Amino acid sequence: MKTVCKPNQCAGCKAxxxxxxxxxxxxxDSLSHLxxxxxxxxxxxxxxxxxVCPNNNIVEKTxxxxxxxxxxxxxxxxxxSGGAAAGLLRSFIExxxxxxxxxxxxxxxxxxxxxxxxxxxxxxxxKYVKSNPEGIYKKIAQKLKEGNKVMFIGLPCQVAALKNxxxxxxxxxxxxxxxxxSPSPQILERFLNENHVDIKSIxxxxxxxxxxxxxxxxxxxxxxxxxxDLYTFAFLEALDxxxxxxxxxxxxxxxxxxxxxxxxxxxxxxxxxxxxxxSLILCQSPKGIELMKNVEFELKKVDLDKAVKAxxxxxxxxxxxxxxxxxxxxxxxxxxRSFAKCHPKVYYKRCLKTILHKANIFARSEKK
Numbered sequence: 001m002k003t004v005c006k007p008n009q010c011a012g013c014k015a016x017x018x019x020x021x022x023x024x025x026x027x028x029d030s031l032s033h034l035x036x037x038x039x040x041x042x043x044x045x046x047x048x049x050x051x052v053c054p055n056n057n058i059v060e061k062t063x064x065x066x067x068x069x070x071x072x073x074x075x076x077x078x079x080x081s082g083g084a085a086a087g088l089l090r091s092f093i094e095x096x097x098x099x100x101x102x103x104x105x106x107x108x109x110x111x112x113x114x115x116x117x118x119x120x121x122x123x124x125x126x127k128y129v130k131s132n133p134e135g136i137y138k139k140i141a142q143k144l145k146e147g148n149k150v151m152f153i154g155l156p157c158q159v160a161a162l163k164n165x166x167x168x169x170x171x172x173x174x175x176x177x178x179x180x181x182s183p184s185p186q187i188l189e190r191f192l193n194e195n196h197v198d199i200k201s202i203x204x205x206x207x208x209x210x211x212x213x214x215x216x217x218x219x220x221x222x223x224x225x226x227x228x229d230l231y232t233f234a235f236l237e238a239l240d241x242x243x244x245x246x247x248x249x250x251x252x253x254x255x256x257x258x259x260x261x262x263x264x265x266x267x268x269x270x271x272x273x274x275x276x277x278x279s280l281i282l283c284q285s286p287k288g289i290e291l292m293k294n295v296e297f298e299l300k301k302v303d304l305d306k307a308v309k310a311x312x313x314x315x316x317x318x319x320x321x322x323x324x325x326x327x328x329x330x331x332x333x334x335x336x337r338s339f340a341k342c343h344p345k346v347y348y349k350r351c352l353k354t355i356l357h358k359a360n361i362f363a364r365s366e367k368k
Contacts, residue, residue, distance in 0.1 A: 002037070002038040004049045006055065022042045029185075031331055059163045072298070083277065089123065089153065093120060096149070098143050098148050099123070100139065107201075109127050110132045123153065127207060128183075129182055129184075130242065131182075141166050150173070151173040152173070154176065157248065163256065181246065183235065192222075214229050239323060246317050251314075264307065266306050
C-alpha cells in the first residue's frame, strides 16, 4: 500500500484528500493507527498530497512572545475551561470575520465555517476523539480568496496542514489547542454501543465540564458512579490514541499558530477561580497579540515555566503506555473487555461498585 506519509503515522488531518484533484486518497482507520492510502490507478504523481502533509512538510514553529492565564466572563460558564476560544471567535465574528472549527453533527465530529454567532456556539467544548476536517481546507481557501478574514481553531497538526494548504495567509488567523493525542472515532463508537447509545441518534455529546472529565450524552452521565467513565479513563491514561500522536512533532513550546489555548493547570490563583475554569493563553505573533486586544479578557500573570511543567504537551508528546499493545490486541472483543485486560483492578472494582450501587437503589425502592 502506497501512503502519503510514513506508514501508520498519519494524523488524520485529511488535507491530502482536499488537495487531491483525482480523488485518489482515502484514510484507512485501523483503530490503533491511520494511513492515508493512495490509489495508484488514479494517482498522477503530482506530489501535492505529500507537500500538504504536516508530517512530511513541517511548518515553522515560533516561541511564545506573550503568555497569560485568565478567562472571558461572558463565555466562561458555557465553556470547558476559561472561555478563551469562545471569546476569541465571538470577537472575530462581531468584527466581520468567519470562524472555522469542530462541532458534533449527525453522529460525527466535523469541521464547518460560519460568520453566524449562534451557529458558532456549537464549536464550544472539548472533543476527546479524532475529528474529521475533510472539506474545511477548501472552504477556508475559498473564503480567503473572496477577501474574507478567517480564524481557524483546531489541533496543531490541523493548523499545520492548513498552513501548508493555503498560500495567501494575510487574512488567516490560527488558534491551536494544546493536545494530548486522540483516539479513532471508532473507539468512541464502540464504547457508546456497549453502553446502549447509538452515536448517530444523539444530538449532544460532551466530554468535560470544567474539572469534571466524563462523557455525557444529553443530560445522561455514562457512569452511574461518582467516577470517570472508562472511555475518559482510557483517554486520560493515553491508552488508546492513534500511533502518530506519541511522536507528534508539534507537541513543543514552539507553536505553529498565532495563539495557543489550553488549561492553566497548576495555577496559583484562588481555588474557586480554578473551579470556574482558567485558560492558558500563549501568543506567538503580532497577529495573535492584536486578536487578544479585541477580547474582554480578565488576564492574570502566569509563570511560563510552571505552565509548561503542568502541560507536558508543551514539552513532548504523550508517552505510549506499555499496556496499549494489550488494549488493541483485544479491542475486537469489545471496549470494556479490552480495558479490563489492561486495568483489571480498576475495571472489576467498578463493576462491583455498580452492582452494589444498583442494589442500594433497589433496596431503597422496596422500603418505599
